[in-house]
Amino acid sequence: MTTASRQSLLRSAFAVIALLTAWEIAGRTIFIPAVLPAPSVILGETWTRTLSGLLVLDVAMSASRILVGFLAGSLLGAVLGLLFGALEPVRRAFEPIVQFFRFIPPIAWLTPVLIWFGIGEMGKWVLITYTTTFMVLLNTLAGFAEPLRDRMRAARVFGAGPWRAFWHVRLPATVPWIVGGMRIGMGNSFQTLIVAEMLASNEGLGHLILNSRIQLSTEGMFVGILGIAVLGIAADFGFRALTRRVFSRHRLGW
Amino acid sequence: MGFIRFSGVDFHYGPAGSSAVSILKGLELELAQGEFYVLLGPSGCGKTTALNLLAGFERPSAGTIVMEGHAIGEPGMDRVVIFQGDDSLYPWLTAQENVEFPLRMTGVGAAERRRRAATWLSRVGLANHGQKFPHQLSGGMKQRIQIARALVCDAPVLLMDEPFGALDAQTRTILQDELVSICNGSGATVLFITHDIAEAIILADRIGVMRAGPGSAVKDEFALDLPRPRNRGSVEFAAAYDRIQRVLGEEVRKVVTREAAA
Structure with a gap:
């Protein structure tokens, strides 16, 4: 590790410790736990819920919903993006529809989705897929705006027909855009997930937050809130590590 | 009969008529098999367009381009291109x-x-x-x-579009010399685009100087039968440079004057 990055790590650690300390003091002196529980209280609550297995179930359910919806949405968004990008008439035909749906936030669909798919897993998968699809689709399409004139010309000169030029030049050039869209889509997926779980679910971190309110357990609420943050950070870290490895030929920028 | 032949080639952007921007007008060009031909011209004169037409990236608005008796079609491996800059890698x-x-x-x-x-x-x-x-x-x-x-x-034909244009002077000189030794005896026919007279003299069997646009074509041709590798300091080099400079300089001045007036 370089001196500069060690220093910045040290600074971050200091800031985190300072914040936690201030919070701990505030939680023990100014506020009662029902208003703002101290970090130590939240940690204790986390431990209790982990031992009982309930937290593990909540995390597993939330993670699986993200995973299924995120993968399905990424695949759908990438395929549609590539299709629209490659075939101008198709893009023109579908552009108004895409623009129309783009402004309907996923949560607006919650009620119809409940009617169509019930309270089960399918409804959450559909909502998260919907969220991710648009991010990946739009970012993939943005990749097509990148001019590849000489690279495409070279492909034609060096023996590639339209299909091979697409496969060997356009597709690899678009990879960073697709993966970039996936990363943004993953962030948005968490928002959709939590609201969907709060309003229509019997488990998951979103449900934990809302259920804790009903049970007047502020600690439980914070376990849910911080759980989302940890899950999000872990998902993003894992995604970056994996894509760096899989797409090591492409400079992804992380 | 040339190996490659441009006959009465016009190229313009936009629909024919008063609004069309004419790039090439009545371009005549003939390359013998195995010849190293350099097209030299002021910037914006349409030299790259001539190369793009032969590569098959663009179609002539009028006239024909023929290679070994066949009209030029889609780009292909019989006419490989070395692009300007590195955006093609x-x-x-x-x-x-x-x-x-x-x-x-x-x-x-x-x-x-x-x-x-x-x-x-x-x-x-x-x-x-x-x-x-x-x-x-x-x-x-x-x-x-x-x-x-x-x-x-x-490939039987190499098309080079100012391949060394973005390089520093030293690297450029080295690559020019290397290109001479690579192409010598390869039998390939080369069309090389540049605006650098010294580069043209080092490389070419024949040099075509283009007029300032719009509606450009070859104004004058120079055959160079100096032995290779050529010496940049020789008297013959200087004489050739001087002859070409007089023709090219006039065209460059036209461009400069027009730009100043605009």
Whole structure:
């Protein structure tokens, strides 16, 4: 590790410790736990819920919903993006529809989705897929705006027909855009997930937050809130590590 | 009868009529087989357009371009291109894989592909850089990859669009000399675009100087039968430079005057 990055790590650690300390003091002196529980209280609550297995179930359910919806949405968004990008008439035909749906936030669909798919897993998968699809689709399409004139010309000169030029030049050039869209889509997926779980679910971190309110357990609420943050950070870290490895030929920028 | 022949070639952007921007007008050009022909001209005169027409990237608005008796069609491996700048290399492929690209597209087996690409990489002095990606290499090295990628095809015609234009003067000189030794005796017919007179004299069998646009065509041709490698300090070099400069200088002045007036 370089001196500069060690220093910045040290600074971050200091800031985190300072914040936690201030919070701990505030939680023990100014506020009662029902208003703002101290970090130590939240940690204790986390431990209790982990031992009982309930937290593990909540995390597993939330993670699986993200995973299924995120993968399905990424695949759908990438395929549609590539299709629209490659075939101008198709893009023109579908552009108004895409623009129309783009402004309907996923949560607006919650009620119809409940009617169509019930309270089960399918409804959450559909909502998260919907969220991710648009991010990946739009970012993939943005990749097509990148001019590849000489690279495409070279492909034609060096023996590639339209299909091979697409496969060997356009597709690899678009990879960073697709993966970039996936990363943004993953962030948005968490928002959709939590609201969907709060309003229509019997488990998951979103449900934990809302259920804790009903049970007047502020600690439980914070376990849910911080759980989302940890899950999000872990998902993003894992995604970056994996894509760096899989797409090591492409400079992804992380 | 020339190996490649441009007859009465016009090229303009936009629909024919008063609004069309004429780039080339009545271009006549003839290249003999195995000849190294340099098109020299002021910037914006349409030299690159002439190359794009022969490559098949653009179609002439009027006139014909014929190679070995056949009209020029789609771009293909019989007329390989070395592009200006490095935007034609594939950044996700290593130097070696970039050179293998044409062989891969034509279904050459992996072992054969590797062997031929490695041979050309070492001929352009990149034997130890095959596993690097383009962004890890200097501008001069990237143009060497392009040269290797074009020559690995064994194409009868090479089209070079100011391939050394973006390089520093020293690297440029070295690559010019290397190109002379690579092309010497290769039998390939070359169309080389530049605005650098010295570069033209080092490389060319024949030089065509183009008029300032719009509606450009070849104004004058110079045959150079100096032995290679040519010496940049020789009397013959200076004499040729002077002769060409007088013709080209007049066209460049037209461009400058027009730009000043605009």
